[in-house]
Amino acid sequence: MRGWKSLIVFLVLVTVAALVGATAAPDAWFAALQKPAFNPPNWVFGPAWTLLYGLMAIAAWRVYRVAGSGLAIGLWLVQLVVNAIWSPLFFGLHRIDLALVDIVVLDLLVLVTIVRFFRHDRLAGWLMLPYLAWIAFATLLNAAIWQLNS
Template sequence: MFVFVAMVAVAAAVGALAASGASSEYAGLEQPSWAPPSWLFSPVWTILYAMIAIAGFLVWRRHGVSVAVGAWVAQLALNAAWTPLFFGAGRYGLAFAEIVLLWLVIGVTVTLFWRISRVAAVLMLPYWAWVTFAAALNLAIWRLNA
């Protein structure tokens, strides 16, 4: 379990480093009326990252290193890459393209997990839903700030 928690912690740390000052940057962006306040992101991601780690561990414990675990690693790497693109580089369009790819890889991961552990797949669903929302928010911010 430690390895999965550590991997998620690294992804979270990459995001946290890239997002230093993100709260003020986020507040300075033109946003849609439905955009959440910046304080909401940290607690949501804390819960989601815990669920992502547990899901990966459950699949690994049942099936070992596999295509499903590879998909889990791929989505985690894409997750870590989004924040530097959006906040670090201010590349909202590129970040949107990246989050669409992330969304697709999460879908593949959920599908592969479902075949191995339905619990693990279900643990990934709130994350997939949040990334769906985040992609819509990314698109709206990109369009409003172009």
């Protein structure tokens, strides 16, 4: 199942991660937090994540087609779980500190995943770079919010 049908599996996986994250959406608690000047407007997040999840799915699918379900795909799955945990920590439990730990781990996992992806499919590695850039920015944002509200 390394053809087009397997792409559907990866799209479903990122959709599940997105839905887990959506279970804990911004609320009045989040609105009341102090935020840094570089905090983007809320409407930016939905389109950004939609694009990033699509790129992530295509990247994983490309690697899966050439390498199967080895270490690279295993890392991709682990980072997807760590990604899905962030929103419930931050928005659901209001644990800015634990969310910061989670996203730093996510940064490292995504970096290692990208390195592994480049070994199998250069385009797949490139497709993951916008995701890394976005979560690096999100890490700074998370850290700033934690600092402003601690």
